[in-house]
Amino acid sequence: MQEALTAQTISMTVAAGDEIEAYLARPQGSGPFGSVVVIHHMPGYDSSTKEITRKFAAHGYAALMPNLYHRDAPGASPDDAAATARAKGGVPDERLVADVGAAAAYLRALDGSNGKVGVIGYCSGGRQSFLAACSLQLDAAVDCYGAAIVNPPPAASPLKVTPIVGLAKDLSCPLLGLFGVEDKMPSPDETAALAKVLDGLSKPHEFHTFEDAGHSFFAVDRPAYRVAAANEGWEKIWDFYGRYLAG
């Protein structure tokens, strides 16, 4: 692994006249390389998720993170944009699918792409990763502690999201699920229910629920960070993407 990379902010066309900001990190060299669409967590298009995007490039994958809140708050800081998006009820599902679809097309068109594109999402992005994998033709999907796939969010939540487990029959690629045993959203019961549905549909999936970890255990800048779970989780990701995206 050479780890040399370039990273930059780009403008990504989603549809005619509809452009959003996105963060692109790609390995140096001519490829071929697989690609990953990175879906940021609810706190938004922030520096820690840009760091995750660069991490994929350091490991040999072109990675692109669309700013899902760009239309809600163009030019605003990530936390202000997240507050605005939150007040609006979150990102509409159809808009998410369009943004991830555009990001996947952008990555496939890069020089050196091997044509394979995966997706990964954290927190609300975990649900959105599953949503994208059930709505688009992708090669591998990772759900990091995404809730509201099987169970609805709390009634008091401002988020206008609904369960999407009914889409599981359309899952287009293998799914890796990384969860914490102490998480309440999604709880181990909820992720077990999702695994049961996927088993029934014979959809390939691997779920890992880590001890001594709750929600956001990958977040290195938060008290929820759990080094053992995060390290093991990253190993699972490299193994999974190595099988389905690399080369």
Added chain:
Amino acid sequence: MCTYLTEKIEITGSGKGAAGWFQLSDASVYFDHPVHAMAEHTVNIDFLNPGKGPSARVAVELTAASARELARAIEATLASVPPSLQD
């Protein structure tokens, strides 16, 4: 994901944000993961003026105990002031 809306209210007053003082029109109080505070969940209060855009926002993230103490301090302060001064 773990986000609960508690209250959205209309307010009158001013706040000082990154670009200086501005008039406030709204406030949101919710319980969620903080952006900056070293706690897994906090009471987050946003003082806002949506008419001036997403950056017209003064945000605080308080532990539950701190938020209760703040609410108590506000009530105690107002209780000590003659009602005639509170119009």
